Amino acid sequence: MVKAVSEFHLPPYARTMGMEIDHIDDGGVPVIAMDFAERVQGRPGFLHGGAIGGLLEMAAHAALRAELERQGSDYRIKPVNISIEYLRGGVQVRTFARGEVIRAGRRVANVRVEAWQGDRSKLVASSWMNFLLAPPKG
Amino acid sequence: MNKDEKAATLMQTILPEGFVFDPERGARWFTRAGHTGFLGMEYHDHGPDWIELALPWREDLVGVEETGVLASGPIISLLDNATSMSVWTRQGTFNPQVTLDLRIDYVRAATPGKTVIARAECYQVRRSMAFVRGIAHDGDAGDPIAHTAGIFMLVSSEGWSKP
Numbered sequence: 309m310v311k312a313v314s315e316f317h318l319p320p321y322a323r324t325m326g327m328e329i330d331h332i333d334d335g336g337v338p339v340i341a342m343d344f345a346e347r348v349q350g351r352p353g354f355l356h357g358g359a360i361g362g363l364l365e366m367a368a369h370a371a372l373r374a375e376l377e378r379q380g381s382d383y384r385i386k387p388v389n390i391s392i393e394y395l396r397g398g399v400q401v402r403t404f405a406r407g408e409v410i411r412a413g414r415r416v417a418n419v420r421v422e423a424w425q426g427d428r429s430k431l432v433a434s435s436w437m438n439f440l441l442a443p444p445k446g
Numbered sequence: 447m448n449k450d451e452k453a454a455t456l457m458q459t460i461l462p463e464g465f466v467f468d469p470e471r472g473a474r475w476f477t478r479a480g481h482t483g484f485l486g487m488e489y490h491d492h493g494p495d496w497i498e499l500a501l502p503w504r505e506d507l508v509g510v511e512e513t514g515v516l517a518s519g520p521i522i523s524l525l526d527n528a529t530s531m532s533v534w535t536r537q538g539t540f541n542p543q544v545t546l547d548l549r550i551d552y553v554r555a556a557t558p559g560k561t562v563i564a565r566a567e568c569y570q571v572r573r574s575m576a577f578v579r580g581i582a583h584d585g586d587a588g589d590p591i592a593h594t595a596g597i598f599m600l601v602s603s604e605g606w607s608k609p
Contacts, residue, residue: 321517324506347484353608356481357545358523365518387518391549 322366325359329370330404336378337406338370344400355398360423360433363405365390368419368437371407376441379412384445388416388438398432401425407437415441469497469535482527485520495536496567499528503559514558518592521562521582522550525594528566529578533598536568536576542606543576548596556591560584566594574600 318327322340325348330341342348342363350356365387372385405423417439423432473489476482477499485507490498501524509517526545534540556562565587566580576598581590 319511319517320506320508321519325519346479347481349480350482351542351607352480356523356526357548358519358526359481361522361526361548362517362519365522386555387552389549389551390518390522391547392522392545393547394545397544 318366321362325362327363327366332374333406336374337408338367338374339404339406340367340370341402341404343402344398353400355403355432357392357394360394360398360403361390361392361435363403364392364407364421364423364433364435365437367405367423368407368421368435368439371409371421372412372417372419372439375409375412375417381412381441382444383441384443385417386440386442388440390435390437392433392435394433395431398423399425403432404428412441417441465539467534467537467539469531472534472540473497473499473531476527476531481523485523487524487527490563492535495532495569496565497528497531497535498563498565499524499531501562501564503556503561508558513555516556516558516562518550518552521552521556521564521592522548524562524564525550525566525580525582525592526596528564529568529580529594529596530598532566532568532578532580533571533576537571541600542603543598543600544606546575546597546599549594551593552591553593554589554591556582557584562591563587571600576600 327342330339348359407419407421410418419437421435469492477487488500490500507520564582570577579595582592583590
């Protein structure tokens with residue numbers, strides 16, 4: 309049974325970091341959000357690059373899950389790699405991230421992800437991520 | 447005062463003259479609070495141009511509930527911090543810097559329950575950029591779980607942090 313996007317279950321790490329599904333956008337893609345707190349702070353007053361990376365990965369994962377669901381696929385997703393460009397310092401407000409599935413083939417999926425804060429056009433980070441797709445076990 | 451003089455003055459209020467970056471003390475300082483403290487990062491070891499940080503496995507940092515495999519997010523954080531500190535380790539001093547770019551290849555899943563160790567090396571520093579690389583492993587450095595390469599941009603201390 310394929311899980312609906314609305315049931316997309318954020319893993320313990322994401323919940324620990326305060327990540328949540330902010331909303332499902334018009335394209336059917338879950339937008340993941342994370343509030344600023346001491347637990348995501350790097351240098352004083354700014355978001356930690358690793359926390360931004362973790363948020364980007366979660367958004368990429370959620371976008372791909374949603375795309376596979378549309379295709380009626382229940383394949384498992386394994387991260388292969390990620391490349392992150394940090395574009396500006398993340399300040400002490402809520403951060404959003406959204407993934408765009410460029411291609412979901414039979415074995416590999418390629419996803420672009422962006423993170424922003426108040427202004428959607430001013431990106432905090434931009435990233436691409438590749439995933440390996442594997443048939444469900446059993 | 448021009449911008450550079452201001453920055454230099456500000457830096458001196460942060461660092462005493464003749465300051466030498468001690469990787470062990472520095473790593474303990476940078477992992478005491480904030481995101482690094484929250485994740486539970488620890489100093490592990492260092493050499494002239496490399497440093498190792500450790501991240502003990504924790505149930506609330508898991509990425510796949512069914513298997514107990516650590517999420518990759520904490521591994522990004524660990525590699526980001528270790529590579530960043532490798533720059534100061536190589537230079538023997540602290541310079542404000544920000545991550546420009548970081549790439550991580552996950553070559554295998556981390557073993558559930560095991561501490562992850564990041565070993566990071568700064569292999570080149572230029573006027574405005576520092577180049578780094580590293581691995582993450584869970585006990586055997588010959589069998590890494592991830593490889594990383596990144597670049598840090600050296601910046602003015604002005605506005606670097608908002609204490």
